[in-house]
Amino acid sequence: MTINPKNIDEVKMWNEFRGGNHTAFTQIYQNYISLLYNYSTSITPDRELIKDCLHDLFVELWKNHRNLGETTSIRYYLMASIKRKLVRHLETTQRHSQHHEAYYLENPDYTGSHEHRLVAFEEEKLLADNLNESFRFLTKRQKEAVSLKFFQDMDTDQISNAMNINPQSVYNLIFGALKILKEHISPEKMTFA
Numbered sequence: 001m002t003i004n005p006k007n008i009d010e011v012k013m014w015n016e017f018r019g020g021n022h023t024a025f026t027q028i029y030q031n032y033i034s035l036l037y038n039y040s041t042s043i044t045p046d047r048e049l050i051k052d053c054l055h056d057l058f059v060e061l062w063k064n065h066r067n068l069g070e071t072t073s074i075r076y077y078l079m080a081s082i083k084r085k086l087v088r089h090l091e092t093t094q095r096h097s098q099h100h101e102a103y104y105l106e107n108p109d110y111t112g113s114h115e116h117r118l119v120a121f122e123e124e125k126l127l128a129d130n131l132n133e134s135f136r137f138l139t140k141r142q143k144e145a146v147s148l149k150f151f152q153d154m155d156t157d158q159i160s161n162a163m164n165i166n167p168q169s170v171y172n173l174i175f176g177a178l179k180i181l182k183e184h185i186s187p188e189k190m191t192f193a
Helices: 010-018 022-040 047-063 074-106 108-135 140-151 156-163 167-184
Strands: none
Touching (some): 010 074, 108 167
């Protein structure tokens, strides 16, 4: 049974883990694995990559527990760690994809059988770029509210508490953010030039 992360002394648990306490490590894993998995799906839809990275993260944490620094928030420490790990993997994969794409473009004999993959790759990249670009139009508070709502599955009351604002303000932030995103992710902006 997992304990609600809000009800634990994170500093104490983290320091016990850093000192080699396997029970504290297990508790950290049980308390945060679902949150990290859900958060990771906001970074990539590749569930196998997420599982691999989470496994690697916890193996590395245990292996290096004596060398880790202090933290006052296990949650944010782990979220930052898994994000770095996933982004590194995704960047490596993207470099490989670009290399293969360049190869196919330079070798026309092979493009016919891989043309549909290149088109799909370009469409996916365009959508991701458009989404990332549209997020820059949001305020910091709108980004935070959207992230908590859609990437961490928090309800309005939880977001209200986390952001220290009233529920109506949460609705206003999310509604405003979705309106802005809808304007910037329109079908006409998703067509190829």
